[in-house]
Amino acid sequence: MKQKLINFSIVLMLLLALVLWTLLPWYLVLGIAALLALWLGLTRSGRLALAATRIGVASLPQRWGASSVIVVGIAGVVGVLVAMLAMGEGFKATLSSTGDTSSAIVLRGGSQAETNSVVMRDQVPLIGSLPGIAKNAEGRPLISPELSQVVNLPARGDGTDTNAQIRGVGELGWAVHPSVKLVEGRRFGAGLREIVVGAGAQSQFRGLEVGKPITLGNQQWTVVGKFKSGDAHDSELWTDAETLASTYNRSSYQSITVKTEGTAGFEQFKAAMAGDPRLKLDVETTRAYYAKQSGQLSTLINALGTVIGAIMAVGAVFGALNTMYAAVATRAREIATMRAIGFRGLPVVTAVMLETMLLALLGGLLGGLVAWLLFNNHSVSTLGSNFSQVVFQFKVTPELLWNGLKWALGIGLVGGLFPALRAARLPITVALREV
Template sequence: MRFLINFALVLLLVACLVVWTLLPWYAVLGIVVLLALWLAFTRTGALALAATRIGIASLPQRWGASSVIVIGIAGVVGVLVAMLAMGEGFKATLDSTGGDDTAIVLRGGSQAETNSVITRDQEPLISALPGIARGADGRPLSSPELSQVVNLQSKADGTDTNVQFRGVGPSAWALRPELKIVEGRKFGPGLREMVVGRGAQRQFAGLEVGQQLKLANQSWTVVGVFESGDSHESELWADVDVLGPAYQRQAYQSVTVKLDGKDGFKKLKAALAGDPRLKLDVSTTRDYYAKQSQQLTTFLKWLGIIIGTVMAIGAIFGALNSMYAAVAGRSREIATMRAIGFRGLPVVTAVMLETMLLALLGGLLGALIAWLLFNGHTVSTLGNNFSQVVFQFRVSPELLWTGLKWALGIGLVGGLFPALRAARLPVTEALRAA
């Protein structure tokens, strides 16, 4: 029977922790305000506050055991926030790529450029469709593109990594005004020249302006560096009509277009659906790149939660051991408080508040470490196109708040059982043992 009661209590705690981690900030603030009012304006609360002050005053005498709680929880929060910051940074990079004013056309049923094929005779038909904006020269703002994965050496460890080598049409620059040449110049049409993203240049060797790369048994000259603040900074760009023959690619993979006004996407989608020669799909570039980030972001999120949970279990056991030791060491003190009128609830609250304070310190320390070490840290990972995407860790206030909630949740579980033991400690037995 006792086993069933303990098992039910553990399940209840797990359910409470899940609810706790999902609470928004204003709900947590409401709980804190209610607790503060109870401590300030009720007799039981005042007794709990007085008992808490006594426990906190004795912390310097048992700082070694208390530091186990702080350091353990700091490690949990640091790792959790770092893992979530990786997913957040990757998602933010791809979400910032593209917009609602441009669209990408792929072969019907294709989820990414890697498995899409658009024949060269289809490209003029696509460019002539309604819904596509035209430039000052009257030509449609349309860029046929293809992507080739090439191997470059990583600056970090010298290993070969996959990098996206993108061939673009002349209108690619007008379609992506956020892309700016910051060093050198644009590649010349019809020449084996390339421009490289700043992110790619930082991560991969041999991409300085003026250097030559041997790709497809041909020499390519790096003539410029661009910045765009999105996933394109991970790429190398060249003339699509030079890149295609170099890799014996007879077709394009996608066509990116500028949409003509608010109704441009609807017109283009309807025109594609109504032309039996074009079995193609279209989506805005914002939607396309958001979908590309979804799978990896979800994976990184759950990986962080799983690793954080495993570490949290260890931190909970550390908190349990430390608080059980603290309760045992303070048995005379707790028994004396019980003898002079402190009932069970104030004692439970005092031990819980003490543990939560240590957990809060650990959470703040872990959040600070994660922010100092990882916020803005540049890395690359494999994207859906089997090439590296360069992005930065993004330690947002929301992630820091999540880490603090995990810390307080660990403190809640780690302090509950020792607090209950302290409240049930027989006065005479405690005084005799002391």
């Protein structure tokens, strides 16, 4: 019983060490690598460890089948981990790039998203009269009263009904959202059941080609244009706010998007809003609003990816343990011979550890490469905060690849430790008699 507790404690300590290792910043990892390189090159024990490592690496082709278990297992861990985290990174990047710091979104006080916000129509002129708002060439304030409606559209893949978002924008909506650029067809007309579709929405849903009719709210609409924005608006359908309101019997707006006179204008507008007792509304930059919308889902995806990666990492650790134990057993005479001619325990331990971590490094590089080739810029969609599909791309960043390599090296470190200690404690006389 006592031995089991000791073993369990050791396993927990190793897992804790693995977690701490993955949290180390890059400069500490490089510092540890530099210290190891100095020890290998400048000390007698280090040079012996390096020589023993060369012997072990030279014999790898003779046992490549067993060694490939480590490489493939760790590649799988790194590939899945990087892919999952790249999903969260892509979703976060898409929403975080939406909007800017010189435009504001106005919501009902206490609302966390457009879906639960209400802005009354009689408040729109009051908002438009506040200072800090940019004006067009005719001197009109650049504000866009907007509605967001979730509709069902057939998915392009299997035709099943999927949530999509149609946004009704005001007359000056195109000027308020300058990142939205028409790339095909024309803009929708005021008072007409016409829509323009984002490039992401067109790739995700059927029947959104320019010129085609589409049924929404028991009414027939016509797709008259296609736009690109490079952000979350790519997943939307746009139409005239008043037409959308009459179709779905909406008597109020959900948000007001305002183009302000730079950052200073935003602060002036926000202060004026807070100082008007008639307007119980919240104001924040569109950049901050959309970044906040990505927070919960991005955190969930990252947590899920880390948990899945950790579970797979445990399996990879046991795979590395079994493989390296087998390698130590098959090389018993070789290790005993090195011990007999003067290789002490520390160089032998280090040699086995370095060999394992080399295989782990190969697995990490392979897993990262596969994740980058298969998933980088791969387009997918998921439910956003308004319960409609948001189209985004996986982002396999250098930081994610670096984290994947750290996981790989950590698995190699833990997986090679016990076999290395066994090799160092192997009785020389017994090992020399083994065949």
